[in-house]
Amino acid sequence: MQAGGEGSLIANQCARACDFKCxxxxxxxxxxxxxxxxxxxxxxxxxxxxxxxxxxPCFNNWKTLKDDPKFP
Incomplete structure (x- = not known):
């Protein structure tokens, strides 16, 4: 599994991880x-x-209505 891969976090870690991602x-x-x-x-x-x-998967596959990546 990659370091940031599916299942690598627990739910209460998401807010902090997303603060950094964004x-x-x-x-x-x-x-x-x-x-x-x-x-x-x-x-x-x-x-x-x-x-x-x-x-x-969600970050990789989720697209905007213009078929652009939703995430940086």
Missing amino acids: LTTSHKKLCLFFCNMCCRKYLCNPLGTFGNKEEC
């Missing part, structure tokens, strides 16, 4: 909302503030 985005409120939703569902959060999305 630290550098200009859309912090939306990032936190969707990050926490993904994290609670899959119990994972990719490492770092950008990239590594392949570590967590």
